[in-house]
Amino acid sequence: MxxxxxxxxxxxxxxxxxxxxxxxxxxxxxxxxxxxxxxxxxxxxxxxxxxxxxxxxxxxxxxxxxxxxxxxxxxxxxxxxYTMFRLQPVGKYHVQLCGTTPCQLRGAEKLKEVCKKEIGDIMYVTDDGRLSWEEVECLGACVNAPMVQINDDYFEDLTPDSLAQILGKLKNGAEPAAGPQVDRVNSAPEGGATTLTEAALFDGSRNAIRTLPNLPQPAEEEAPAPDAQQQTLAAIKRTIIGGAKAAEGAEKKEAAGERPPEITIDPAAHDDLKRIKGIGPKNEDALNELGIFTFKQIAEWTPANVDWVEDFMSFPGRIEREDWIAQAKTLATGGQTEFSKRVDAGDVPSSQDDED
Ligand code: FES
CATH class of the missing domain: 1.10.10 (Arc Repressor Mutant, subunit A)
Structure with missing residues (x-):
């Protein structure tokens, strides 16, 4: 420097x-x-x-x-x-030559010799006022080392010959082409790409792949697993043995947590709880038996309510895992979830009343 x-x-x-x-x-x-x-x-x-x-x-x-x-x-x-600011007069074309390690290892020292020969000492301005040069630290184009910046342009992948030609053109009023001085585009490999060369990556055919590791499988995800189905059925049996008896059974079960408040409303005002991902017809029936008919009710469940419902319906952790409450909050305010859109479009078999 x-x-x-x-x-x-x-x-x-x-x-x-x-x-x-x-x-x-x-x-x-x-x-x-x-x-x-x-x-x-x-x-x-x-x-x-x-x-x-x-x-x-x-x-x-x-x-x-x-x-x-x-x-x-x-x-x-x-x-x-900042070396981008020059503190003494420079030529019309000022060369900033990167001398930092990657460029040095790739031949920057030889480029300095070219600058000295073609221009003169550092910060010397040629008699015609056209050229000057200095050494600077890394200009962030190391992958194309060695390189120089001339005014606002980078000239990369230089050799002593190519730099001498560039300086010669500038001396003679010609405009050398900026960028890599070898057969490469920007920072791509010389001669063209050596990786990611499969045509399928770029012709759209890769988009046909429908399965990836750990990719959720919508149809399976929406239907309760067999164990859960059995557990849910058992819960419904407990609750659908007559209203008062069911409530009594629920109390006797002594589920952990706190039973959510139940309401009685006109059936016309019931929400379609199946628009919540994780609630199929059976769970909806069970919830209705508990006096849960609206998204608003679910949206207002406390952690103790969640514990109670999960315990009662024998699916520990599921409400939180499927994020019922966040879904219910969105739906209660008239919003949509990705799942509810699919239910509304009839694309979710487990949310159709005549199944399950
Ligand atoms: S070392 Fe020269 S551009 Fe980074």
Whole structure:
């Protein structure tokens, strides 16, 4: 890394943004609230550098500080930290050569020799004013090492020959093509892809795969497992032995927790509890026998109510696992769940009254 010092002579005493830059300044400042305007310091320094022939004079830094009401030292700190800001005059095309380990291992030292030969010492500006160069730290394109940045463009996968050609074109007023200088697209392997090459990955045929490990199987998921069916049947038998007797049986069972409040309402006002995933016709019957007819009732169950119902209906943990209460809250407020949409569309056999 070169020592970075201000050039206090070359910058003169004043700096002014170009009139057309004001709109860009307003854009960047507009991204930050009034009390955080100093957050725009980097984009404003960048704009100042562009308006000052590619480098930041000390008056340019002061102008930025004044506009953002920052102490000058705070702006100097930013400008001297980032190598994207140049602190002395540069050529029309300024080369930033990455000398960090990946680039160095891939030949950056030889590229430095090219820069010295074609341009001169670090930060020397050629007599025609077209070229200058410096060494910088990693520019984040290590996969395409070695590389340089010239003004706003990256030139990657360089060799001494390819860099010399690029510099030659810039000297002669031509425009070299930026990007990788070998046969690769962006950061893809040279010569084309070496992995993920199966056509099926890209022609849509992979979408035909319908089973994946651990993928939920909707039809099976909606129907209670055989054991659960037996348990549910037993619960219904306990509850559908006559209203009063069922209630008495429920009390005798001494289920853990607290029985949820029951209500009596017009059947026309009953909700279709089968729109809750996990409640089929049998469970709905059992719940109705307990005086549970609406989503709102289920949505309001306390943990003690959940314990009681699970214990009573002999499916420990199921209400929480199937998230009945969250589903009921959504449905009680007129919302939809993915499952309720399928029930409404008639796509869920276990939620049809004539089955089960
Ligand atoms: S090391 Fe050169 S771009 Fe990262």
């Amino acid at each position: 070169a020592l970075r010092r201000f050039d206090l002579e070359a910058g003169g005493d004043t700096f002014a943004f170009k009139p057309e830059t004001e709109e860009k300044i307003a854009f960047w400042r507009g991204k930050y609230p009034a009390e955080k305007q100093r957050s725009a310091v980097i984009p404003l320094l960048w704009l100042a550098q562009k308006d000052n022939a590619g480098w930041l004079s000390e008056p340019a830094m002061r102008e930025v500080a004044d506009r953002l009401e920052m102490p000058y030292i705070r702006v100097y700190e930013v400008a001297t930290f």
